[in-house]
Amino acid sequence: MSQSFPPIQPGGSLMVAWQVRDKHVLVVGGGEVAAGRILHALNADAKVTVVCPSACLNPEVKYRISENHVAYIDRKFEPVDLDDDVAMVFVAIDDPEASSQIWKLCRERRIPANIADVPSECDFYFGSVHRDGPLQVMVSTNGNGPKLASIVRKEIAAALPANTGAAIQNVGILRRKLRETAPGPKDGPKRMKWISRLCESWSSEELVEMDEKDMETLLGFYTQDIIPAFEQVQLKEGNIAPFDGSMGWSC
Known part of the structure; x- marks a missing residue:
């Protein structure tokens, strides 16, 4: 019976998409690695504060500061920097x-932290991370080989496939419309199955072309629980020939 279930593979990480929108992220440092961390946080719509002496800032971090992409404290880290509702x-x-x-202070306060190059x-x-609009694909080596993760x-x-991000964007819009059409809690499983079947039936190119x-x-x-072909949906009113009085309706 145990063979019916996936085997446990210890030593991994829990891969999750952590939502930090409007949450306070503190970045200590201002070099190349810090610049990458800052960009990750800003792409996730976090509120970022950088703590670093101005002499240690690289050009990209200076740019983020000058454009007010981040808040900036011109000095070395102090414990008080963790007081401002840091997530x-x-x-x-x-x-x-x-x-x-800093790691020890974060542990005491139960603030999740990442110390660069110290797994x-x-x-x-x-x-x-590969990013294409709403699509994000992350490869992790659990701290063993960052360069291999990049490769x-x-x-x-x-x-x-090309335009995968655009296809996902359209599916997201359709899902929101579907929730408005069938908002009931009992509709949840049916909605999910219907959208899944659509994604399996239509090609990426068709999903991109969907307006x-x-x-x-x-x-x-x-409501009929049907997934029509792309061509059926494209058969809009403007493409239907008028009634000719003798041969019936034709398309």
């Missing part, structure tokens, strides 16, 4: 002792 901390400084002290002092790892991520990205009118037509098939 997450990224440490990227060339001072192992200071980094460990043993990380609550989470940064993977290599694997590029291979995966190259294998993805607002197509979505409205498509939703008309939901």
Whole structure:
């Protein structure tokens, strides 16, 4: 019976999409690694504060500060920096002792933290990420080989169909419309299955080409639990020939 279930593979990480929108993320450091961390946080709509002496800022971090993308404190880290409702901390400084002290403070306050290049002092790892609109694909080596993660991520990205992000964007819009059409809690499983079947039946190119009118037509098939062909949905009113009085309706 045990063979019917997936085997346990210890040593992994719990891969999740952590929502930090409007949450306070503290970045300690201002070099190249910190710049990458800052970009990750900003892409996730976090409110970012950078703590670093101005002499240690690289050009990208200086740009983020000058454009008010981030809040900035021009000095070294102090424990008080953790007082302002900090949800997450990224440490990227060339001072192992200071980094460990920040790690210990974060643990005391139960604030998740990542200490760059010190896997043993990380609550989470940064993977290599491919981004295409709403699509995010992350490859993690659990701190063992960041460069290998980058190589694997590029291979995966190259294998993805073109315009995958645009197709996902359209499916997201359709899902929201479907929730409005069938908002009941009992409709949840049916909605999920119907959308899944659509994604399996239509190609990426068809999902990309789907416009607002197509979505409205498509939703008309939901109550019948039918997934029409793309060509059926494209058969709009404007493409139907008028009645000629003798041969009936024709398309």
